[in-house]
Amino acid sequence: MHFGATSWSLSEADNAAIGHVLQRFLFDSNARCALVVDRSGQLVTTSGDRPPFDVTAFATLAAADFSANDQLARLIGERDFNTLFHQGEKESMLLADVARRVILVVLFDNRTTLGMVRLKMRGTVEELTRLFERMFTTAAARPVGQAPALLADVDDEIDRLFQ
Amino acid sequence: MSMINYASREINCKIVYYGPGLGGKTTNLEHVYQKVAPSTRGKLISLATESERTLFFDFLPVDLGTIRGFKTRFHLYTVPGQVYYNASRKLILKGVDGIVFVADSQVDRMEANLESMQNLYDNMSEYGYDLTRMPFVIQYNKRDLPNAATLAELQTSLNPGWEITEPSRQRHTPDVYHAGTYLVEQVATGEWVERATYFEAVAVTGEGVFDTLKAVSKLVLKALS
Structure with missing residues (x-):
């Protein structure tokens, strides 16, 4: 039983698998960059051009944007808005829900079109959904009380951190 | 929702400062922002109204050190304190790993404290979180004011x-x-x-701010281990 938010971990193999899906999507769609952000506002990974901005702040604001729009959807009688589009003069962004747990954010400019990005995004979201559902199923299957090996027996180290 | 990222070697956790309006939640974050080395913190983001009241949230990421080669990165959030912002306040609690309740010690703010505490319990239980089993710290702020309630009164009302x-x-x-x-x-x-453990604070001078942050961060990491 969980008393608060559950924790999850991203292995190097999962990260590589996500990166592979994102790179193929960026190649096919000609978008500049893709970020995966979890619903609580933490950046999971980025792919493509290195973003020229503070990605931590960006991830937080993207998750807040998505959460606020989810609530707006409910107010008008929709379950959610599973994609959001923000259009700028030069740069635009498209956000999509993945497995109800993470958000795919794609940044693109005039080298491509919204239609192309949206078209290629559909299959990418399906692939990412399968990957994340498998990751979350594995995390949920871990016996209650069994800490990830990384954080087992680290009480002393935690104490030292705050001395 | 804490996340252990083996690829970037980071442990990410979310801490939310909750409490009544004008109680000092944003001031806590501002003090942390001013005092920690720029290399260990990110930007302080404030989604505020023109009169600098928090509209959606404030956000500050800080690195507190390394455990087993993993950076411990804490994302600190505040919520808007005013009663009518409950929809956005509740959104910020999604995925929270630790809570700091910033109470306003002034006698005439006791009712606002109680209302906010009840609202915190309600919002947490709507997400299925049990506040009594999570990292949770209370900060009694504004201890320097002449109309501050006694510690015993605050404990009896807010932390029975x-x-x-x-x-x-x-x-x-x-x-x-x-x-x-x-x-x-x-x-x-x-x-x-x-x-819950508690701390007395005067957030405008920084007194008690880091004691509170350290205590809740330690509880969050211990809850993970």
């Missing part, structure tokens, strides 16, 4: 404790931050109760 029924948890547990007091104890009526 919750009953512990599981026999395995019914043992006296000292509060390491306040010698001679207990977080879990048997009260005169025979019941076992647990209280």
Whole structure:
């Protein structure tokens, strides 16, 4: 039983698998960059051009944007808005829900079109959904009380951190 | 929702500062922002109104050090305190790993404190989170003001404790931050109760701000381990 938010971990193999899906999507769609952000506002990974901005702040604001729009959807009688589009003069962004747990954010400019990005995004979201559902199923299957090996027996180290 | 990222070697956790309007939640974050080395913190983001009241949230990421080669990165959020912003306040609680309740010590703010505390319990339970079993710290802010309630009054109203029924948890547990007091104890009526640990603070001068942050961060990491 969980008393608060559950924790999850991203292995190097999962990260590589996500990166592979994102790179193929960026190649096919000609978008500049893709970020995966979890619903609580933490950046999971980025792919493509290195973003020229503070990605931590960006991830937080993207998750807040998505959460606020989810609530707006409910107010008008929709379950959610599973994609959001923000259009700028030069740069635009498209956000999509993945497995109800993470958000795919794609940044693109005039080298491509919204239609192309949206078209290629559909299959990418399906692939990412399968990957994340498998990751979350594995995390949920871990016996209650069994800490990830990384954080087992680290009480002393935690104490030292705050001395 | 804490996340252990083996690829970037980071442990990410989310801490939310909750409490009534004008209680000092944003001031806590501003003090942390000013005092920690720029290399260990990110930008302070404030989604505020023109009169600098928090509209959606404030956000500050800070790195507190390394455990087993993993950076411990804490994302600190505040919520808007005013009663009518509950929709956005509740969104910020999604995925929270630790809570700091910033209470306003002034006698005439007691009702606002109580209302906010009740609202916190309600919003947490709507997400299915049990506040009494999570990292939770109370900060009594504005201790320097002449109209501040006594510590005993604040503890009685805001931190009376919750009953512990599981026999395995019914043992006296000292509060390491306040010698001679207990977080879990048997009260005169025979019941076992647990209280949240608390800190006195004057956030505008920084007093108590880091003590609070360290305590809640430590609880979050210990909850993970």
